[in-house]
Amino acid sequence: MKKRLVIFASGNGTNTQNIINYFATSQSVEVVCVLSNKKDAKVLERAKTSHIKALSFSKTEMVSPDGLVNELKSLAPDLIILAGFLLKFPEIILREFQDKVINIHPALLPKYGGKGMYGKHVHEAIVANKEPETGITIHYVNEKYDDGAIIFQTKTEVLPDDSANVVASKVHKLEHEWFPKIIEEVLNKSQKTLNE
Numbered sequence: 001m002k003k004r005l006v007i008f009a010s011g012n013g014t015n016t017q018n019i020i021n022y023f024a025t026s027q028s029v030e031v032v033c034v035l036s037n038k039k040d041a042k043v044l045e046r047a048k049t050s051h052i053k054a055l056s057f058s059k060t061e062m063v064s065p066d067g068l069v070n071e072l073k074s075l076a077p078d079l080i081i082l083a084g085f086l087l088k089f090p091e092i093i094l095r096e097f098q099d100k101v102i103n104i105h106p107a108l109l110p111k112y113g114g115k116g117m118y119g120k121h122v123h124e125a126i127v128a129n130k131e132p133e134t135g136i137t138i139h140y141v142n143e144k145y146d147d148g149a150i151i152f153q154t155k156t157e158v159l160p161d162d163s164a165n166v167v168a169s170k171v172h173k174l175e176h177e178w179f180p181k182i183i184e185e186v187l188n189k190s191q192k193t194l195n196e
């Protein structure tokens with residue numbers, strides 16, 4: 001049976017698209033659903049175009065025991081991927097899917113993490129503070145913002161003249177290169193643990 005991925009995203013969804021494309025021909029992994037807290041998010045259109053189930057949910061449904069949790073149980077994911085999901089991930093879901101939720105953050109955590117540090121705000125802060133480098137962090141999700149165990153990090157240089165947009169595109173490039181591969185590794189690792 002194929003391993004099942006469920007993706008949460010709030011906006012454009014270039015990472016989601018990239019993950020969908022990467023696993024489109026996989027014999028062992030499939031993206032079964034894309035969920036968004038924004039009903040008009042571009043990411044939902046992308047999922048539909050790729051013939052993947054696309055759902056949106058309200059904040060109430062997100063934290064209700066018979067809302068999103070039940071939907072997720074029926075989707076039976078092996079891994080839940082946060083790919084640009086900009087709300088705090090609900091504890092009620094984390095409790096059900098312990099160690100099965102991973103997030104990508106557009107900076108080198110623990111720097112530039114926490115509440116309010118997402119998307120372009122991160123890149124603007126990097127430029128404002130004249131950081132010489134930034135990068136990406138892929139990590140397990142726990143009940144605090146950007147705090148779970150780190151799985152993978154990689155860096156990119158920030159030049160003195162780089163704008164926040166330039167930094168954003170450097171970071172996106174790293175995300176697109178690494179996120180699907182790391183997802184695959186995490187899935188393989190949990191398989192190994194099961195067999196041990």
Ligand code: GAR
Pocket residue numbers: 009011012013014015016083084085086104105106117118119171172175
């Ligand atoms: C990505 O850069 C991701 O790291 C970031 O949102 C962007 C979504 O891009 N996530 C966070 O900031 C979470 N704190 P995308 O919609 O093009 O995939």
